Amino acid sequence: MTSLAPTTTLWRPTGPEELELVRALDWRAWPPRLPEQPIFYPVLNEDYAIRIARDWNVRYDGAGFVTRFEVDTxxxxxxxxxxxxxxxxxxxxxxxxxxxxxxxxxxxxIEVVREFR
Structure with missing residues (x-):
């Protein structure tokens, strides 16, 4: 019998453009970073992701989304x-x-768990 490897839940606040790229990747991967984005920042708790999506993404992108995903621990x-x-x-x-x-x-x-407009 095989046991599943443990996973860690991460969240990522994202705007509509990045979300469309995730959708195009069948909800299984994050798109490559742009040249001005040397780091990918997933966050460790939903509350922090909500604050960024609601307070930053909505202001600058018109909508903000909180995504949740699991990564091998x-x-x-x-x-x-x-x-x-x-x-x-x-x-x-x-x-x-x-x-x-x-x-x-x-x-x-990768799943969308909250949406703000």
């Missing part, structure tokens, strides 16, 4: 947790050149 452990402000403002910094490998360790699909 052993793999994601290579990225230290970064505190980007307050106690609950936690994120991972994945270098853009490692995003393909990161995507290969996503378990299941």
């Amino acid at each position: 052993e793999f994601v452990g290579r990225y230290p947790v970064r505190q980007a402000g307050g106690e609950t403002i936690l994120e991972l910094w994945v270098p853009a050149e490692e995003l393909d490998e990161f995507n290969a360790h996503i378990v299941g699909r």
Whole structure:
């Protein structure tokens, strides 16, 4: 009998353009970063993702979405947790050149769990 490897839940606040790219990737991967985006920032809690999607993405993109996805825990452990402000403002910094490998360790699909307009 095989057991499933443990996963870690991550969230990502995103705007409509990035969400369309995720949809085009069949909800299984994040699109490559733009040249001015050297780091991919998934966050460690839904509340932080909500604040960014609602307060930043809506203001600049007209809509904000909170996505949730699972990543192999052993793999994601290579990225230290970064505190980007307050106690609950936690994120991972994945270098853009490692995003393909990161995507290969996503378990299941990326799902939209909240939407703000």
